[in-house]
Amino acid sequence: MTEKSDRQTENRNEPHTKGPWSHIIRGMWRSPLGLMGVTITTISATLLVIGMMVDLLGFFNNPYAGFFTYLILPGLMLTGLAMIPVAAFLRRRKWFKHGISREHLTLNLSDHTHRRWVVGFLVLTVINLCIFAMVAYEGYHFSDSAYFCGQVCHQVMEPEYTVYQRSPHARVVCVECHIGPGADWFVRAKISGLRQVVAIFTNSYSRPIPAPVEHLRPARDTCETCHWPEKFHGKKVKSFKRFTNSNQSKPEVTEIALHIGGRNPETDAFEGIHWHVSKNVKVQYLAEDEKRTKIARVKVTRPDGKEEEFVKSDLAEIKEDQGHHWRTMDCIDCHNRPTHVYQMPDERVDFGLLSRRINPDIPGMREDSLAVLTYQYATRKEAEARMVDALIALQTKRDPAMAKQHEADIKKGGDFLLEAYLGNVWPEMNIHWGTYKMHLGHQYADDGYGCWRCHDEEHVNAEGKTITQDCALCHDSP
Numbered sequence: 001m002t003e004k005s006d007r008q009t010e011n012r013n014e015p016h017t018k019g020p021w022s023h024i025i026r027g028m029w030r031s032p033l034g035l036m037g038v039t040i041t042t043i044s045a046t047l048l049v050i051g052m053m054v055d056l057l058g059f060f061n062n063p064y065a066g067f068f069t070y071l072i073l074p075g076l077m078l079t080g081l082a083m084i085p086v087a088a089f090l091r092r093r094k095w096f097k098h099g100i101s102r103e104h105l106t107l108n109l110s111d112h113t114h115r116r117w118v119v120g121f122l123v124l125t126v127i128n129l130c131i132f133a134m135v136a137y138e139g140y141h142f143s144d145s146a147y148f149c150g151q152v153c154h155q156v157m158e159p160e161y162t163v164y165q166r167s168p169h170a171r172v173v174c175v176e177c178h179i180g181p182g183a184d185w186f187v188r189a190k191i192s193g194l195r196q197v198v199a200i201f202t203n204s205y206s207r208p209i210p211a212p213v214e215h216l217r218p219a220r221d222t223c224e225t226c227h228w229p230e231k232f233h234g235k236k237v238k239s240f241k242r243f244t245n246s247n248q249s250k251p252e253v254t255e256i257a258l259h260i261g262g263r264n265p266e267t268d269a270f271e272g273i274h275w276h277v278s279k280n281v282k283v284q285y286l287a288e289d290e291k292r293t294k295i296a297r298v299k300v301t302r303p304d305g306k307e308e309e310f311v312k313s314d315l316a317e318i319k320e321d322q323g324h325h326w327r328t329m330d331c332i333d334c335h336n337r338p339t340h341v342y343q344m345p346d347e348r349v350d351f352g353l354l355s356r357r358i359n360p361d362i363p364g365m366r367e368d369s370l371a372v373l374t375y376q377y378a379t380r381k382e383a384e385a386r387m388v389d390a391l392i393a394l395q396t397k398r399d400p401a402m403a404k405q406h407e408a409d410i411k412k413g414g415d416f417l418l419e420a421y422l423g424n425v426w427p428e429m430n431i432h433w434g435t436y437k438m439h440l441g442h443q444y445a446d447d448g449y450g451c452w453r454c455h456d457e458e459h460v461n462a463e464g465k466t467i468t469q470d471c472a473l474c475h476d477s478p
């Protein structure tokens with residue numbers, strides 16, 4: 001008898017539990033790899049269940065705990081689970097070498113030991129699947145929460161998250177605008193999310209994150225889940241209050257009534273500012289630059305199907321090509337800052353004076369406030385360390401007696417300014433005052449932002465008609 005068949009007979013004589021299957025299954029635990037797999041799976045599954053319970057009971061509110069529970073632990077659990085069959089497989093090869101033949105490796109369901117193993121395996125699999133389904137569900141919600149988007153990649157998202165929290169949309173989760181409904185955009189978002197995670201780990205993300213966001217979902221799919229042009233109407237009065245360095249106490253007030261427009265319920269026609277996004281009207285434009293600040297051509301398709309093109313003569317050579325694409329105007333072309341609303345230094349200082357958090361009775365406060373607010377600090381820490389003292393120093397230079405007398409007020413003003421700075425400037429991300437500007441209106445027209453990109457009397461159609469800058473088109477004259 002050869003050594004091989006010798007072993008086989010030996011095997012046959014052993015009790016059932018020692019059959020080749022049980023050898024193999026036991027072998028999983030016995031090999032170091034299998035043992036590691038079992039340990040990792042058990043520990044991570046236990047932690048996972050605990051983590052999920054704590055989360056569901058609302059005990060933790062820490063993004064890293066969520067990150068750990070819904071991303072790291074399931075990953076570990078899967079790795080551990082995968083190690084077990086791999087270990088068994090490696091062992092199996094070893095047994096083949098030592099003579100276990102393939103015929104022994106058939107499952108025999110009438111054998112009660114085999115049945116026990118199969119049932120055990122199925123039960124464990126069902127338990128694992130349940131855990132994974134729960135993880136996937138909870139993880140999906142967690143990865144869609146504003147908390148996750150804004151906090152997990154803290155350094156990168158801190159600016160957008162901070163300004164978002166004080167905006168009218170602070171209760172709208174990021175994904176409502178950034179992903180919107182539907183599975184295809186969900187998948188796209190998760191893929192680009194993975195790319196972003198890679199960019200963070202390789203430290204290769206852009207600082208600042210560029211605006212406009214090139215592949216943002218067309219806003220009409222997202223914004224219009226809550227707002228729609230049929231529902232806008234009438235006028236909206238806005239008032240702007242401004243001070244000057246020479247007049248810190250009485251604001252200059254400008255009031256305008258904006259022609260919001262939308263569907264006029266009496267005439268059924270679309271009009272006013274929201275005409276651009278109304279039914280059956282399409283406004284497209286071709287911009288020279290990625291920032292969409294220099295608009296070369298504007299094409300209008302009217303409800304009757306007529307097309308009209310307005311061309312800016314000094315950009316007339318820009319045509320649709322590799323680098324230039326027609327873009328259909330949507331909400332974002334005006335509301336580019338619906339929620340990531342960055343403020344401007346003069347706006348903050350004037351608000352401080354108005355609310356008397358900066359004492360307007362101290363001479364030179366507006367000028368000095370603007371000076372310390374717009375100084376180029378290298379880091380936020382440096383601003384925290386220096387801003388208040390810098391304001392006191394400037395005031396002391398101006399009038400030592402006055403500064404001494406009002407020291408407490410100057411400090412209070414300094415604290416307000418520091419808060420304004422920390423809410424808008426992140427030197428580490430290259431975000432300074434005015435890095436992100438809005439298109440609503442024409443305050444930043446000189447930098448190429450706002451309505452006057454098109455409404456500049458310089459875009460001319462075939463009949464010589466321009467896109468008008470007539471003040472009364474958009475609002476009652478100030």
Ligand code: HEC
Binds near residue numbers: 177335
């Ligand atoms: C009300 C809709 C809305 C919500 C809610 C929203 N965003 Fe945005 N976000 C936008 C729009 C619109 C832009 C594109 C701005 C542009 O193209 O100029 C944008 C741009 C960004 C940018 C690019 C940088 C910038 O400021 O332009 C980042 C990063 C970002 N969002 C992150 C977030 C995070 C994180 C959240 C949740 C905490 C969030 N967003 C919530 C609408 C939204």
Ligand code: HEC
Binds near residue numbers: 176219225331335
């Ligand atoms: C999930 C619902 C939701 C989505 C999506 C949404 N909004 Fe809003 N939006 C609101 C609510 C609610 C308010 C009113 C907030 C308030 O008055 O406090 C609001 C207010 C506004 C306002 C008025 C702000 C102000 O200063 O009074 C504008 C403009 C606006 N949204 C534009 C947008 C744009 C543009 C988008 C798409 C990028 C968008 N919204 C997406 C719910 C939404």
Ligand code: HEC
Binds near residue numbers: 227329
């Ligand atoms: C042509 C530019 C433009 C476009 C395009 C545009 N808006 Fe507006 N929208 C404005 C202006 C300007 C205001 C008034 C600004 C203000 O309140 O400071 C406004 C106001 C609003 C308001 C507040 C209305 C109120 O009565 O307070 C909402 C909500 C809004 N827009 C949503 C949208 C949505 C959603 C879209 C896309 C379907 C859109 N807008 C497209 C320019 C535009």
Ligand code: HEC
Binds near residue numbers: 452
């Ligand atoms: C991409 C180019 C573009 C931008 C940006 C733009 N518009 Fe227009 N707008 C047009 C065109 C084109 C017309 C139609 C002109 C015509 O009919 O002669 C128009 C028409 C209008 C009308 C008249 C609508 C009607 O028929 O009742 C108003 C009001 C208006 N725009 C307001 C604004 C405001 C406010 C902004 C900025 C928040 C703005 N537009 C930004 C291209 C633009």
Ligand code: HEC
Binds near residue numbers: 472474478
């Ligand atoms: C294409 C539309 C449009 C035209 C044309 C237009 N405006 Fe405006 N204007 C706006 C919008 C929109 C705002 C509101 C901006 C905001 O909400 O911050 C605004 C705001 C203002 C403000 C208040 C903001 C501030 O900084 O004080 C003044 C003043 C003003 N416009 C003056 C004018 C004058 C003067 C003209 C004529 C030469 C004119 N506008 C033409 C759309 C227009």
